[in-house]
Amino acid sequence: MKRKPIYVELKMKTDMDQIWACTQKAELHQQWDLRFSSITYLSRKSEESPQSFRYQTRIGFGLHISGNGLTRSSINEVTGVRVSTLAFGSDQPISLIRHGAGYWQYRPNPQDDSISFITKYNYETRFGVLGQWFDRILFRPIFGWATAWSFDVLRLWLEKQIPPAVSIQRAIIHYLSVILLCFLWLYEGIVPKWMYPGAGELGVMQSIGVFAGNEPELLKWLGGAEIILGFTLLGFHRRRSVFNLQIALLLGLAAGAIAGSPTLLAQPFNPVVLSVGMIGLCIIAHLTIRDLPRAGHCIRTMPTKPKGEQEL
Template sequence: MKRAKPIYVELDMKTDMDHLWAHTQQPDKHEQWDLRFSEIRYLPKTSPGAQHFRYMTRIGFGLRIEGSGETKERFDVRTGERVSTLRFGSEQRASLIREGRGYWKYVPQDGRIVFLTQYDYDTRFGSAGKIFDRYVFRPLMGYATAWSFDALRIWLERGIVPAITIERALIHYGSVMLLAALWTYEGLVPKLLMPGGGELELMLQTGWFPGRETNVLTWMGIAEIGMAAAVFVFHRHKRLFAAQGLLLGMLAAAAFVANPELLAAPFNPLTLSLPMIGLGWVASRTANNLPQAGRCRRRPVRRAERKVDGHGVHL
């Protein structure tokens, strides 16, 4: 099997070199924004040069992966660029990563810092491990790296600490997923799969579409599934949630006009519409200052192309 490409992530940040360096080289700051690590601990230096460290990553269900590594620093007085190279690895048999190598590079450019990384690693578990890495693990690692870089950018540029950013993201994406699931259910089950459960009768009671109720109900179901897709794809657009609230209000009003007795039912359009409107409001309020992995460049440009070994960057 052809070797997978190294992971590359690059992002411009409006900050100064010392500020960025501190937030990426000090373990107590680094572990706050980097999704790949739960804990980083520097070991006492025994000699000048390499800084040895231990890291730990919680993977859920009480499981964690631990490993170790070393990092070295290089500083170019002429250009102001800095490089931090590293080697890392884990002896745990449960760890997919056996050992790896990479670098962080800091390039001053036009009042900002271009912060980039490239790293690669060897895997365990033979061919199965390589296949899992290529199609699942490596894409997730690349996404987590890019998402983390943008979380760091938000911290440096806007002063929003990663804990708040991550909490906002969890609330936002949780609301979006619930909304998408509700729209999908409402379009698929009562309108497309089981119209006889009450939706068709309600449509007949309105008298608005004589002889075409079944077709209208079908198109309404398709439209609601389309709304689920729109909520999922355009979840950063606040106007979408405003339009959704208006649509839900209109649908609920139409149902009560057709059958006012629905208000007495324990589960009625109002008990569904209000929570969905509330979820839309929460998603709208948390749409700002969310990290975006897509903001990062994932392929090196010519000026940034470098080859990496375990001890330094070959220029």
């Protein structure tokens, strides 16, 4: 089965020395690259010999993948392009990756004082045909996404001085808020409005007294709208207008429910409690949108003739 190499390219407004340090020093590299939990450079005989290193990647449940690699760097004195080639692999039986190779390329762009940071790499897998299919369907897309997302974390560090730990923490908070909001909208749309309307939601709508017997149909439509909103949130969570709309809807739904049945305020889980919690999640997600790392900022399609491939 032919394996398509992973290719990622991102232009960064920085200088060569900064990006070189953040990618070639192990203690800095491991801060922004999601693919590695730790990287340790090993001693070498001379400056001319390849740099050997050892890496670890945590995969959860107390387990980790360890491997070894070699890297060598070169500089084109005429163009200023730098290239760092590497070979890597793991002897651990649980590692899907058996061995691989690739490069990092640093291409100066004098016209806008930026650096195009490019990587291309490929690897061989274990576990026969099963491992190849698992890699093709799940692992390789995730690994490519993690590479691109990490590149954008590095860009934010170099361009806006946002430390990788802050970017990663902000992303975790944002996506956790979005997932919780999505779950709550879907739950509210499906369970109390479609599955069990008689448990309370229908009575609240009837108590308002302005829908002339159309409450069951309206309740289903309202549930459908909440379900659509939940799925819409997943696709448009980077737009602040989505969260502004949610806050307005939550305030309206809570006000309507309390106006129709003020006794709801005495219940332990009432519309005010739910709405305040969801509005809080909206505000958190809204605040964490700014400078959120995004794999989509990177070029993921390899050019017909990759830039600088002749230097390898």
